[in-house]
Amino acid sequence: MLQIQGISHWYGDRQVLDGVTFDIKPGRLTGFVGANGAGKTTTMRAILGLIHPTEGVTLLNGKPVTDQDRARFGYMPEERGLYPKMKVREQIIYFARLHGVEKAEAGRRTDELLEVVGLSERKDDLLESLSLGNQQRAQICVSLVHNPEFLILDEPFSGLDPVAVDAVLGVLREVADRGVPVLFSSHQLDVVERLSDDLVIIADGKIRATGTREELQRHHSRGLYRIGAQQLGWLEGMTDVELVASENGEQVIRIQLDPTLDDDAAEAAGAKRAQDVLREALAHGEVSVFQRELTPLVQIFREVR
Numbered sequence: 001m002l003q004i005q006g007i008s009h010w011y012g013d014r015q016v017l018d019g020v021t022f023d024i025k026p027g028r029l030t031g032f033v034g035a036n037g038a039g040k041t042t043t044m045r046a047i048l049g050l051i052h053p054t055e056g057v058t059l060l061n062g063k064p065v066t067d068q069d070r071a072r073f074g075y076m077p078e079e080r081g082l083y084p085k086m087k088v089r090e091q092i093i094y095f096a097r098l099h100g101v102e103k104a105e106a107g108r109r110t111d112e113l114l115e116v117v118g119l120s121e122r123k124d125d126l127l128e129s130l131s132l133g134n135q136q137r138a139q140i141c142v143s144l145v146h147n148p149e150f151l152i153l154d155e156p157f158s159g160l161d162p163v164a165v166d167a168v169l170g171v172l173r174e175v176a177d178r179g180v181p182v183l184f185s186s187h188q189l190d191v192v193e194r195l196s197d198d199l200v201i202i203a204d205g206k207i208r209a210t211g212t213r214e215e216l217q218r219h220h221s222r223g224l225y226r227i228g229a230q231q232l233g234w235l236e237g238m239t240d241v242e243l244v245a246s247e248n249g250e251q252v253i254r255i256q257l258d259p260t261l262d263d264d265a266a267e268a269a270g271a272k273r274a275q276d277v278l279r280e281a282l283a284h285g286e287v288s289v290f291q292r293e294l295t296p297l298v299q300i301f302r303e304v305r
């Protein structure tokens with residue numbers, strides 16, 4: 001496991017990271033989400049030892065990460081760093097060899113990856129003749145060709161078409177399923193929502209939320225219910241229930257719960273009070289829908305930033 005602990009960083013007198021702390025677990029895809037300039041790249045660069053953070057440490061299985069450990073990391077930087085005038089296959093093999101992969105194995109692994117990302121037919125073309133999306137596929141092959149033990153990818157999906165996104169998602173899933181911890185940053189919340197096992201949300205250099213997608217959604221959906229009722233005048237008599245949204249003849253309501261309750265206790269308290277709400281609604285007419293409502297990730301992102 002990689003543990004990022006209390007990383008703070010200043011560029012001159014400007015603080016860009018403030019006590020960044022989170023874990024990247026084996027076999028998990030951890031999505032790193034934050035607005036432009038939130039500090040994702042700086043955090044990744046600190047983990048990789050490309051900058052030395054002013055404060056804080058990254059631990060690998062309990063010990064500070066060494067340069068030797070880092071040689072076993074795979075990294076896809078945001079500013080892509082491939083050679084435009086080199087052929088695709090040749091280039092991926094070259095990077096594998098730089099990581100010490102034996103020649104025949106480098107060739108075999110390169111061909112396998114090119115096939116997975118759908119670039120086999122372009123393997124002997126110069127990198128610069130490829131579209132940006134295809135160059136990115138090549139870059140993903142480079143980050144994976146030495147079978148890294150940890151994988152860190154900065155915006156691996158930006159600029160990819162939906163087919164390529166799916167191909168890359170498949171590769172990352174397969175890598176994680178082999179037990180590799182994977183951290184990837186993305187602005188594309190739909191992709192993050194689909195792919196991440198764990199989520200880390202950063203804003204202004206501070207970690208605002210961490211957890212599994214389910215945990216975060218559960219936490220941010222305390223007391224939320226969807227109701228389809230003919231009229232809602234009766235809600236005014238329930239001072240602990242507020243109307244959050246109305247859409248397509250249905251409403252989202254929030255039952256106010258004691259903020260000191262943990263998520264399990266809040267869920268139980270909410271379910272109990274929901275029964276009163278349902279009874280009240282039924283006393284005033286038909287109820288077509290009554291169910292728990294889950295806050296979408298995009299909404300959570302807005303709430304914590």
Ligand SMILES: Nc1ncnc2c1ncn2[C@@H]1O[C@H](COP(=O)(O)OP(=O)(O)OP(=O)(O)O)[C@@H](O)[C@H]1O
Pocket residue numbers: 011016034035036037038039040041042043078
């Ligand atoms: N070399 C540098 N010198 C000074 N400031 C920097 C430097 N690199 C980054 N910054 C600043 O640090 C802050 C965090 O930047 P960072 O690139 O980590 O954010 P990010 O979340 O990766 O953003 P994006 O999604 O736009 O890539 C930004 O305000 C950025 O302008």
